[in-house]
Amino acid sequence: MPRPLRVAIVGAGPAGIYAADALLKSEAAADPGVSIDVFERMPAPFGLIRYGVAPDHPRIKGIITALHQVLDKPQVRLFGNVDYPGDISLDELRSFYDAVIFSTGATADRALGIPGIELDGSYGAADFVSWYDGHPDVPRTWPLEAEKVAVLGVGNVALDVARILAKTADELLPTEIPPNVYDGLKANKALEVHVFGRRGPAQAKFSPMELRELDHSPNIEVIVNPEDIDYDEGSITTRRSNKQADMVAKTLENWAIRDTGDRPHKLFLHFFESPAEILGEDGKVVGLRTERTELDGTGNVRGTGQFTTWDVQSVYRAVGYLSDELPKLPWDVESGTVPDEGGRVIEAGEHMASTYVTGWIRRGPIGLIGHTKGDANETVANLLEDHAQGRLLTPAAPEPEAVEAFLAERQVRYTTWEGWYKLDAAEKALGEPQGRERVKIVEREGMFGASGA
The missing domain is CATH 3.40.50.720 (NAD(P)-binding Rossmann-like Domain)
Structure with a gap:
C-alpha cells in the first residue's frame, strides 16, 4: 500500500x-x-x-x-x-x-564597510529588532542613552527602527512588548532621529502605508528638507511605472512643503546623503559623516565631494538582512x-x-x-x-x-503545535489584566514551561 x-x-x-x-x-x-x-x-x-x-x-x-x-x-x-x-x-x-x-x-545584519562601523554605539538594525521583539537569545537590555540617533537605510526596517526609537514607551505599551522592553524604552533619551538614504525619494524602498504611519504618532514630527525632493529622468520613469514609488514620493513631497509643528520628538528623513564614516571619540560614536550625492539621469547617484558632519551619538544600520x-x-x-x-x-x-x-x-x-x-x-x-x-x-x-x-x-x-496553543494562551492571560491582547514571554525556560515542553 x-x-x-x-x-x-x-x-x-x-x-x-x-x-x-x-x-x-x-x-x-x-x-x-x-x-x-x-x-x-x-x-x-x-x-x-x-x-x-x-x-x-x-x-x-x-x-x-x-x-x-x-x-x-x-x-x-x-x-x-x-x-x-x-x-x-x-x-x-x-x-x-x-x-x-x-x-x-x-x-543577521548585512555588513556596511565604512570606517567607524565597529564603534560603541554603532548597531545593526536586526539586533535592535530582536531586542524589542523579545527574542530569547539576545540581551534583555539595550543602551538608549543617545539624544540624537542616525538610522542608515530607506527600507521598511529602517522605518521600524526609527519609529520605535522616536515613539514613547507608553505609546507602545498596548502592544505585546514584554516588560523588559517597556522599561528600556521608558529610559530612552532620543529626541531626534535622522534617517539617511543615499539616493532620492523615488528610489526609497518604503511601503506607502508604513511611511504614512510615521505621521500618526502625536509625539513624532516628521521633517523632510525641500531640497531633498529631486527627480531625474530615471526617477520619473520609476514613478510612472511603479504606483508604490509614486505614492511614497507624493507623501514625502507633502511633508517637505508643510510647516514644522511642535511635537516633541523630531524624525528627519534625509535623501542624497551617503554614509562615509562614523566618527568616534574614546571608542564611542560622536557623529556621522555623509557625502552629498546627486542624480545622474538614470535614477542612480554619484558623489559630489561635499561632506556634512551630523551630531549623533548612535548609529543603526538598516541596509539589509543576511x-x-x-x-x-x-x-x-x-x-x-x-x-x-x-x-x-x-x-x-x-x-x-x-x-x-x-x-x-x-x-x-x-x-x-x-x-x-x-x-x-x-x-x-x-x-x-x-x-x-x-x-x-x-x-x-x-x-x-x-x-x-x-x-x-x-x-x-x-515543543509542539499543541504546546504553542498553551504558550499562546499563557501570553494572552498575561496581557488580559492590562487590557492588552498579549504580553510576550521572552525567556526560553518560560516558553518551555508555558508550552509544556
Whole structure:
C-alpha cells in the first residue's frame, strides 16, 4: 500500500508554512497523501512575524491567522526548539523524509564597510529588532542613552527602527512588548532621529502605508528638507511605472512643503546623503559623516565631494538582512543565499537530490511577506515533479514515529503545535489584566514551561 509523501520543512516562518500549504493543496495530498514535519529552532513558530515585525504593526501580525490554519491541519506536525544542524543533520533528515525544504530566512545584519562601523554605539538594525521583539537569545537590555540617533537605510526596517526609537514607551505599551522592553524604552533619551538614504525619494524602498504611519504618532514630527525632493529622468520613469514609488514620493513631497509643528520628538528623513564614516571619540560614536550625492539621469547617484558632519551619538544600520550559511548546502557568499533552480538546490551544476529551498534563503531578503507564496508554490511544484518522476531519495525510516524516537534518544527538548496553543494562551492571560491582547514571554525556560515542553 502506498505511503504518504514525507516532507521535512526547516523553518516555521511564513516561507516554510506557505510551502506546507502548497503541499496540502496539491494533488499529491489526496492520494496517497502528504505528511509534513516542520522544524523550527525557536520554541515558538511564525519566524519573522513573531521576531521581525515591529510590535505596533498588528495588521501585519494578522497574517498569523492564515498561517495558523495551515499548522492546524492534521497532516502537519511542529517540532520547535530543534536546531539544524545541531540537533538534526541533513543526512539524518534524509533518513526520515523523501524531501527536505529549507526556509530558514534571514536574521543577521548585512555588513556596511565604512570606517567607524565597529564603534560603541554603532548597531545593526536586526539586533535592535530582536531586542524589542523579545527574542530569547539576545540581551534583555539595550543602551538608549543617545539624544540624537542616525538610522542608515530607506527600507521598511529602517522605518521600524526609527519609529520605535522616536515613539514613547507608553505609546507602545498596548502592544505585546514584554516588560523588559517597556522599561528600556521608558529610559530612552532620543529626541531626534535622522534617517539617511543615499539616493532620492523615488528610489526609497518604503511601503506607502508604513511611511504614512510615521505621521500618526502625536509625539513624532516628521521633517523632510525641500531640497531633498529631486527627480531625474530615471526617477520619473520609476514613478510612472511603479504606483508604490509614486505614492511614497507624493507623501514625502507633502511633508517637505508643510510647516514644522511642535511635537516633541523630531524624525528627519534625509535623501542624497551617503554614509562615509562614523566618527568616534574614546571608542564611542560622536557623529556621522555623509557625502552629498546627486542624480545622474538614470535614477542612480554619484558623489559630489561635499561632506556634512551630523551630531549623533548612535548609529543603526538598516541596509539589509543576511541569511546564516547552512552547513552541508552550497552557498553564495555575495548574495547570502543557497544556489537553486526553481527551488531545487544546485551544487556543481547538479540538483542536490531531495533538497529544496524557498523564501529569503533562496532569493535574498527582498520583497514583502506575501511574496514568499510564489516562491513556495514554485518550489513545491518542482518537488512534486521530482516525486512523480521517481527522482527523490528513499528514506530508511519514513514512519512518523521514527523522528520522534530519534529526538528523544538525542534528548532534544522540543515543543509542539499543541504546546504553542498553551504558550499562546499563557501570553494572552498575561496581557488580559492590562487590557492588552498579549504580553510576550521572552525567556526560553518560560516558553518551555508555558508550552509544556
